[in-house]
Amino acid sequence: MAKKFRRSKGQGKGSNHEPVIRLQGLSKVYDGGPVAVEALKNINLEIYEGGYVAIMGPSGSGKSTLMHILGCLDVPTYGSYFLKGQEISRYDSDQLARVRNREVGFVFQQYNLLPRLTATQNVELPLQYAGVSVDRREKVVEKMLEMVGLAERSHHRPNELSGGESQRVAIARALANDPAILLADEPTGNLDTKTEEEIMGLLDELNEQGRTVIVVTHDDSVALHAKRTINLLDGRIA
Amino acid sequence: MNFLSLLGLSVVTLRHHKSRSFLTALGIIIGVMTVITILSLLEGLNRKIKEEFSTLGSSTIYIQKMEWQMGPGRHRLDFEELRKRPNFTVEDAEALAKLPSIEAAVPSIGKGAGTIKRLGNEAQNCELKGTAEGGDLTGNWVVEQGRFITREDRLHRRLVCVIGSYIAENLFGAENPVDQTLDVDGHRYLIVGVLEEKGAMFGNIQDNVVIIPVSTYLKYNPLPRGWRAIWGGLSIEALPKPGVPLEKAMADVEEQLRLLRGLRYDQDNDFGLNTQQMIMTAMQGITSTLWIVMVGIAAISLIVGGIGIMNIMLVSVAERTREIGIRKAVGARDRDIMIQFLMEAVVLALLGGLIGIIVGIGIARLVSVLVEFLDAASPWWTVVLGFGFSAAVGIFFGIYPAQKASKLNPIDAIRYE
Numbered sequence: 001m002a003k004k005f006r007r008s009k010g011q012g013k014g015s016n017h018e019p020v021i022r023l024q025g026l027s028k029v030y031d032g033g034p035v036a037v038e039a040l041k042n043i044n045l046e047i048y049e050g051g052y053v054a055i056m057g058p059s060g061s062g063k064s065t066l067m068h069i070l071g072c073l074d075v076p077t078y079g080s081y082f083l084k085g086q087e088i089s090r091y092d093s094d095q096l097a098r099v100r101n102r103e104v105g106f107v108f109q110q111y112n113l114l115p116r117l118t119a120t121q122n123v124e125l126p127l128q129y130a131g132v133s134v135d136r137r138e139k140v141v142e143k144m145l146e147m148v149g150l151a152e153r154s155h156h157r158p159n160e161l162s163g164g165e166s167q168r169v170a171i172a173r174a175l176a177n178d179p180a181i182l183l184a185d186e187p188t189g190n191l192d193t194k195t196e197e198e199i200m201g202l203l204d205e206l207n208e209q210g211r212t213v214i215v216v217t218h219d220d221s222v223a224l225h226a227k228r229t230i231n232l233l234d235g236r237i238a
Numbered sequence: 239m240n241f242l243s244l245l246g247l248s249v250v251t252l253r254h255h256k257s258r259s260f261l262t263a264l265g266i267i268i269g270v271m272t273v274i275t276i277l278s279l280l281e282g283l284n285r286k287i288k289e290e291f292s293t294l295g296s297s298t299i300y301i302q303k304m305e306w307q308m309g310p311g312r313h314r315l316d317f318e319e320l321r322k323r324p325n326f327t328v329e330d331a332e333a334l335a336k337l338p339s340i341e342a343a344v345p346s347i348g349k350g351a352g353t354i355k356r357l358g359n360e361a362q363n364c365e366l367k368g369t370a371e372g373g374d375l376t377g378n379w380v381v382e383q384g385r386f387i388t389r390e391d392r393l394h395r396r397l398v399c400v401i402g403s404y405i406a407e408n409l410f411g412a413e414n415p416v417d418q419t420l421d422v423d424g425h426r427y428l429i430v431g432v433l434e435e436k437g438a439m440f441g442n443i444q445d446n447v448v449i450i451p452v453s454t455y456l457k458y459n460p461l462p463r464g465w466r467a468i469w470g471g472l473s474i475e476a477l478p479k480p481g482v483p484l485e486k487a488m489a490d491v492e493e494q495l496r497l498l499r500g501l502r503y504d505q506d507n508d509f510g511l512n513t514q515q516m517i518m519t520a521m522q523g524i525t526s527t528l529w530i531v532m533v534g535i536a537a538i539s540l541i542v543g544g545i546g547i548m549n550i551m552l553v554s555v556a557e558r559t560r561e562i563g564i565r566k567a568v569g570a571r572d573r574d575i576m577i578q579f580l581m582e583a584v585v586l587a588l589l590g591g592l593i594g595i596i597v598g599i600g601i602a603r604l605v606s607v608l609v610e611f612l613d614a615a616s617p618w619w620t621v622v623l624g625f626g627f628s629a630a631v632g633i634f635f636g637i638y639p640a641q642k643a644s645k646l647n648p649i650d651a652i653r654y655e
Contacts, residue, residue, distance in 0.1 A: 094573075097569055097572070097574075101570075129574060
């Protein structure tokens with residue numbers, strides 16, 4: 001069933017050797033306070049299509065900052081970020097919005113659903129910003145909610161959904177525009193063990209279908225699902 | 239996001255904060271309401287003024303000792319000089335009547351009549367007017383029955399009169415007053431004609447008039463002397479020939495009068511030429527001044543309303559920082575966020591404008607019902623103006639908060655608590 005949602009587009013530039021994500025000398029400095037904080041220091045990293053990567057590290061290690069940069073929610077201070085061969089770190093805000101919309105799907109620990117919208121409307125959001133027609137939107141949203149197993153809850157608002165259900169809606173939303181990469185920042189941080197297994201099972205399934213999945217976690221049991229683990233310590237890859 | 243879904247989003251958001259939205263729109267409501275009410279009333283007033291003046295002979299030139307003083311720019315009057323100005327005579331009127339551009343020029347004098355009696359009945363507060371043949375033309379009167387004053391009446395100082403419809407109705411009822419008699423200030427006059435009804439001008443009845451030959455008038459009523467003569471003396475009413483422009487006729491009259499009085503080129507006129515047009519212009523000057531004042535007040539309340547909108551939109555942006563972050567995270571561009579918030583401000587302002595237009599027209603209608611001589615008119619352009627102003631206010635005061643929302647950094651916005 002879920003096969004339908006595999007990315008059908010070829011890899012960028014048609015080369016199998018070009019990683020989907022490539023970071024070169026990436027640094028992030030927060031210069032807001034009296035002391036500049038270097039959250040990320042000279043990160044070099046390559047992630048290939050179909051990869052399943054867990055980014056681990058204690059709090060303050062910079063794993064969330066790295067995730068935000070990968071998700072184009074934040075920009076690096078130095079260094080380059082190539083996504084499918086394109087240098088994202090040079091993009092302007094409109095181009096970054098387009099990348100967030102179509103190339104990466106982001107799942108947050110706090111779900112970050114819009115409280116006044118129903119599950120359907122939340123999933124529809126990225127499709128609206130992509131300019132997808134109403135008819136097509138309806139079909140895609142229906143498929144997405146079916147895929148995450150929430151077809152019957154489609155007209156409920158976030159406050160009527162459990163944590164697990166909310167996170168499923170968030171995953172459906174992240175995948176609505178069929179992005180190459182799914183980024184999940186502590187996706188099970190607010191969930192109990194049983195629900196955690198369900199959500200991680202869903203991510204496993206998505207990876208099996210060929211999607212690149214990157215998970216930030218400090219939980220070993222979550223990291224065990226991944227094929228590769230990257231440990232961060234004080235802003236460096238350990 | 240397309241226009242309709244943004245519009246829907248704005249309406250949903252505003253409905254979520256019903257009372258807040260209403261209070262915010264109140265400034266716009268009051269502003270637009272004021273504009274619409276005032277414009278409707280002024281438009282009605284202007285139409286009324288035009289209508290009322292059409293009952294007078296609008297092109298008649300009133301030749302008097304001094305010019306009517308109206309509106310701003312009045313200069314100080316030299317009463318001593320005015321007092322010394324020569325009186326007009328019947329001969330002056332006859333000379334002016336011979337001008338090729340003049341249809342009729344008649345002497346005219348008037349006062350409040352004491353009592354008017356007919357058998358046992360009396361009429362009060364009537365006006366006695368002395369004039370000559372042609373006075374029906376210059377005074378814009380239409381004779382309904384009988385005839386107007388003639389040259390013979392004037393030359394022989396006949397005790398004849400023409401009465402207004404109000405007197406005819408009140409003293410004679412259904413009878414025909416022609417060939418009956420009327421006692422005015424102790425003299426018995428033969429009624430030779432009845433005038434058609436003119437109606438009221440600004441609440442003044444014009445039909446309670448008794449018109450007699452000017453010679454008869456002067457026989458029983460001495461000419462006022464001293465400063466009273468400035469206004470109470472004989473004046474001349476002149477009507478230009480059809481097709482002759484008023485300015486041309488006035489220039490001819492002025493030249494002829496200067497000639498008659500032997501004024502040198504360096505001497506000022508010792509008479510004044512007045513027209514209804516002057517009153518109308520002055521009236522319109524007053525209404526346009528009112529217009530400017532009211533529009534100024536309305537503009538201020540629109541600005542205040544706009545600031546209210548800006549304020550509440552800034553609050554809204556702060557409250558919804560997280561929503562903005564989420565929207566950006568799923569792909570909203572700066573301009574999508576900008577348009578979303580701008581749309582909200584404009585919808586809010588337009589809703590205020592709509593309510594203001596409805597209430598404003600309602601108030602104008604109500605005033606028309608309550609005030610007899612005012613007929614409010616709300617031309618279509620006032621509605622367009624109301625909507626235009628509110629949209630402009632929404633856009634102008636919505637831009638800053640919308641800009642602020644659109645420039646938020648997505649990750650900071652998402653983390654905002």
